[in-house]
Amino acid sequence: SQTIHQWPATLVQPVGSPLSLECTVEGTSNPNLYWYRQAAGRGLQLLFYSVGIGQISSEVPQNLSASRPQDRQFILSSKKLLLSDSGFYLCAWSGTTSGPQHFGDGTRLSIL
């Protein structure tokens, strides 16, 4: 069966520090991969999605970047975190662009 791993679960970082969040999927090949951010009590904002290795689409201009170095690995990065980067970050995968998305358990990021 397919599983998605996302870590760390919680992260506290100072303003201006770098960020790297990792997501990996097991049990499937060539998944579509997604990074979302969820502000407290709000819906999900799509940040990046990828349909293949090295193919990254960005939905909103921001302080973040994404990379897909391997088929089932998706990384969210920042060189310098801002206070506004705080939130709940969720990684997801889908088998097709129109099919159900399967989410990891998220990373709670707090910026001090």
Add this chain to the structure above:
Amino acid sequence: SQQGEEDPQALSIQEGENATMNCSYKTSINNLQWYRQNSGRGLVHLILIRSNEREKHSGRLRVTLDTSKKSSSLLITASRAADTASYFCATLKYTGNQFYFGTGTSLTVIP
């Protein structure tokens, strides 16, 4: 924007009652999906309804879709305390390949 909007924002019911949540969206869609999120966790896919379908059932869940009104509803019958969660609709644009999630309905089922 394409983003869906759920209504109500919050709903509190007694165990055993039915819960109805609504979702409205703005543009033509390929399909609409409903997800559930327990506090502090990732989202779990519940049900997918295609643009050419009007109603779909899955266990205690019933989803309707009215493309003329650009709206959908999720009905949870005979609710249980374990149904307490936030529920989100997500729409896939007809010509797009990414989903847009609504702001969610927070459901509380009181035992």
